Amino acid sequence: MIKVSFKGAEHTLEGNTTVRKIIAALGLNPESVLAMRDGKLIVNETFIGKEAEIRLISVVSGG
Amino acid sequence: MGYRCRKCSGDSVINMRQHRLALCEDHFIEWVQKHAAEFIRKHRMLEPEDRVLVAVSGGKDSLSLWSILLDLGYQADGIYIDLGIDRDRDESGYSKRSLQYAVEFAQSVSPRAKLHVLDIKAVYGRSVTEIARGGMGAKRKYCSACGLVKRHELNRMTRELGYAVLATGHNLDDEAAVLMGNSLNWEVEYMARQALVLPASSTGLVKKVKPLARFYEREMAAYAIVRGIPYIMEECPFSEGATSLGYKEVLNSMERKSSGTKLKFYFEFLKAKKKGLLPNYVPPELRLCEKCGEPTGSTGLCAFCRLIERPARPVGVDTLE
Numbered sequence A: 001m002i003k004v005s006f007k008g009a010e011h012t013l014e015g016n017t018t019v020r021k022i023i024a025a026l027g028l029n030p031e032s033v034l035a036m037r038d039g040k041l042i043v044n045e046t047f048i049g050k051e052a053e054i055r056l057i058s059v060v061s062g063g
Numbered sequence B: 001m002g003y004r005c006r007k008c009s010g011d012s013v014i015n016m017r018q019h020r021l022a023l024c025e026d027h028f029i030e031w032v033q034k035h036a037a038e039f040i041r042k043h044r045m046l047e048p049e050d051r052v053l054v055a056v057s058g059g060k061d062s063l064s065l066w067s068i069l070l071d072l073g074y075q076a077d078g079i080y081i082d083l084g085i086d087r088d089r090d091e092s093g094y095s096k097r098s099l100q101y102a103v104e105f106a107q108s109v110s111p112r113a114k115l116h117v118l119d120i121k122a123v124y125g126r127s128v129t130e131i132a133r134g135g136m137g138a139k140r141k142y143c144s145a146c147g148l149v150k151r152h153e154l155n156r157m158t159r160e161l162g163y164a165v166l167a168t169g170h171n172l173d174d175e176a177a178v179l180m181g182n183s184l185n186w187e188v189e190y191m192a193r194q195a196l197v198l199p200a201s202s203t204g205l206v207k208k209v210k211p212l213a214r215f216y217e218r219e220m221a222a223y224a225i226v227r228g229i230p231y232i233m234e235e236c237p238f239s240e241g242a243t244s245l246g247y248k249e250v251l252n253s254m255e256r257k258s259s260g261t262k263l264k265f266y267f268e269f270l271k272a273k274k275k276g277l278l279p280n281y282v283p284p285e286l287r288l289c290e291k292c293g294e295p296t297g298s299t300g301l302c303a304f305c306r307l308i309e310r311p312a313r314p315v316g317v318d319t320l321e
Helices: A019-025 B025-042 B060-071 B094-109 B120-124 B128-134 B141-160 B172-184 B188-193 B217-226 B243-257 B261-274 B303-309
Strands: A002-006 A009-013 A033-037 A040-042 A052-058 B014-016 B021-023 B051-055 B075-082 B115-119 B165-167 B207-209
Touching: A019 A033, A019 A052, A033 B217, A040 B217, B014 B217, B021 B025, B025 B060, B025 B217, B051 B060, B051 B141, B060 B075, B060 B094, B060 B217, B075 B094, B075 B120, B075 B141, B094 B115, B115 B120, B115 B141, B120 B128, B128 B141, B141 B165, B141 B303, B172 B188, B172 B217, B172 B243, B172 B261, B188 B261, B243 B261
Parallel strands: A002 A052, B051 B075, B051 B165, B075 B115, B165 B207
Antiparallel strands: A002 A009, A033 A040, A033 A052, B014 B021
C-alpha cells in the first residue's frame, strides 16, 4: 500500500501506479501540487511500486 | 519517452510541460538562474551595481527570489514587514511563524546579506488586523488593509534605507490571476498599469520589479525545495476564499487541459501592451501626504494615513470572514 500525505491528512492507496494517478485519486490538479518521495521531488510520470510514502505539496499561495 | 533530464539523462525532479522540458535537480537550478538573469536583463530590471531590497514574506517565492539574486551576484538585502497577523491572537501567530523562515534564510546568507524587520504594531501601535478593524468595507477588509500597509511601508522603507530598487516575488501565476480578474471586469486602466517594472518617480515612488514573473508558481516551489530553502507552507488565515485563489484554480484547470495556457495568456498580454493595444497608462499627478510625506494621488492625507487614523473598534466586535 502507498501512504500519501497532503496538508496534514494521510491517505492510503493501492500501489503499482503513477504519481499522476495518485494525484487524480485525491481529486487534485497536478498543476497545483508537487510530489516528494524520500525527501526528493519526483515527476508526475514516476511509477510507484507496492510500498511507498509520498508527500504532496500544494504550490498555490496568495490571497 | 521517459522523463529523464534532457541535459544529462539523470532522474528528473520537474517536468515543465509548457516548455516540454524535464530536468534533474542541478540542471533545473541552472535553468532557473539562467532564465532569471536573462529576464532581469531583457526588461532592464536591475543594474549590476544596484542595491536591491527584496520584499520577503517567508514564502517560497520571495525567499527563492532573494536566493537567486544573491546567486546572480546582486547586492540584495531583505525586508520583512511583520503585519501581526494572527487568528488566535497569540505570540506564535502566522506573522511570527513566517518571520522565522525569513530569519532562518537571512542567517544562512549572513554576512553577505541582511534582513530588515519592520514591526507594524511597534511603529503604529496596532497590528494590520487591528488597523483593518478600524475601517474599510466588510468582506475583504483585512486583505485590502494588508495590501495598502505593505505598499506604503515597502515604498517608504526602500527609499529611507537607500536602496535603488524594490524586488517582489510575484510569479507568473500571481500575474496571470491579476490579469484574469482585470479582464473579467474590463478594468482596462488596471491592465494598462500591470507591468514587470514600475519606474521610480520624482515624487518618491521607488522603482519596483518582478524578476520571477516568467516562472510558474509550481517552478518556484520546486526551486525552493531543491535549493533546500525552508519556507512557510501554511496559508495566511485571511486568504481563505480569496478571489485570486479562485482565478488560480481556474487557470490551473485550463493549464491541465492545455499546457502553456497561463504562459500564453500572460506573455501575449505583455506583447499586446507593447504593441499599443491597451491605452497608455498615465500615472496620476502625485502630491506628498501632509502627514507621512509619502506620494499620494489624494489631497491632504494619503490612504494609509487615513486608514491608521481611524479609531480601532474594540477587540471582539467582529470576526474573521
